[in-house]
Amino acid sequence: MKKIRKFILLNIILIFLTSCSTVKEGFTNPKKNNSDEFLVQKKSPLVMPPSYGELPSPTSKETLKKNNDIKDLIEKSNDQTVQVDGSNNLNKTLENSILGKIKNN
Amino acid sequence: MTYKNLSKTFFINLFLIITIFAIDRISKIYVISMSNKVLVSDIFSSKFLNISLIWNEGIAFGLFSFNQNYLYDLLTIIISIIIFIIFVMLIQQKGLRKYALSMIFGGAIGNLYDRIFFQAVPDFIDFHIADFHWFIFNIADIFITVGVIFMIFCELIGINDQYEKN
Numbered sequence: 001m002k003k004i005r006k007f008i009l010l011n012i013i014l015i016f017l018t019s020c021s022t023v024k025e026g027f028t029n030p031k032k033n034n035s036d037e038f039l040v041q042k043k044s045p046l047v048m049p050p051s052y053g054e055l056p057s058p059t060s061k062e063t064l065k066k067n068n069d070i071k072d073l074i075e076k077s078n079d080q081t082v083q084v085d086g087s088n089n090l091n092k093t094l095e096n097s098i099l100g101k102i103k104n105n
Numbered sequence: 106m107t108y109k110n111l112s113k114t115f116f117i118n119l120f121l122i123i124t125i126f127a128i129d130r131i132s133k134i135y136v137i138s139m140s141n142k143v144l145v146s147d148i149f150s151s152k153f154l155n156i157s158l159i160w161n162e163g164i165a166f167g168l169f170s171f172n173q174n175y176l177y178d179l180l181t182i183i184i185s186i187i188i189f190i191i192f193v194m195l196i197q198q199k200g201l202r203k204y205a206l207s208m209i210f211g212g213a214i215g216n217l218y219d220r221i222f223f224q225a226v227p228d229f230i231d232f233h234i235a236d237f238h239w240f241i242f243n244i245a246d247i248f249i250t251v252g253v254i255f256m257i258f259c260e261l262i263g264i265n266d267q268y269e270k271n
Contacts, residue, residue, distance in 0.1 A: 003260055003261065006260050007257060007260065010256055010257055010260075011253075013187060013191070013209065013253060014165065014249065014250065014253045015164060016164050016165070016183065016184055016187050017164075017165075017184065017187065017188070017209065017212065017213040017216065017249050018164070018165040018212075018216070018242065018245075018246040018249050018250060019161045019163070019164060019165065019216050019219075019220075019226035019228060019242075019243070019245075019246060020161070020165055020240035020241060020242035020243075020246050021159055021161040021163070021240065021241050
């Protein structure tokens with residue numbers, strides 16, 4: 001009788017001290033700190049802004065700069081040609097006046 | 106002479122307890138770190154043995170796995186009391202039973218440590234034959250089971266009495 005009592009006591013010790021678990025429980029038992037999916041707020045769908053059509057077409061800074069540079073270059077070249085033409089006319093009039101004075105003398 | 110014998114058995118038992126606790130801790134730390142690295146609970150799998158980490162909040166066979174904190178604490182207190190009783194028995198007992206109780210005590214404090222610091226005990230050894238899986242256990246469980254079987258044998262066969270006589 002004493003042996004049976006000890007046997008039962010030892011089995012109780014075995015059950016309380018060991019911590020084996022079943023495979024099924026391991027795969028199905030959810031963790032305590034899982035988030036509740038019902039508490040997650042739904043996001044409203046994406047909507048186009050009201051004045052989206054009024055916005056200017058997007059141009060990059062580089063292309064704008066390039067266009068400006070080309071414009072400047074054209075303007076500069078035009079000025080230079082005008083200046084060159086003007087100086088040529090002045091030279092011609094000087095020559096003619098000198099030649100006229102020589103002829104008169 | 107008796108003092109010398111006492112001290113010798115004391116150191117053997119202490120060494121046994123510390124060794125069991127250390128083996129258990131190292132194995133658990135290794136498995137937890139591996140599972141964190143792989144990011145999956147299944148670390149190793151073969152035809153008969155799987156190493157997959159599972160956290161058990163209850164006792165043997167996954168019993169008393171409560172979500173309530175106070176029930177978990179109550180279970181931890183009960184386990185602590187049982188461990189204390191085993192410790193008292195360990196001091197009182199002589200012979201082979203002392204070694205058996207040392208094994209139980211070493212394994213039990215290994216599992217209690219996890220219960221206190223991790224709020225659950227990690228189990229990872231999964232023996233299986235085809236689809237039949239045995240309960241997943243850890244190193245501490247092995248030592249506790251071996252210790253209890255050893256104690257039962259001591260009681261049934263009476264090896265301890267012969268050992269004490271010698």
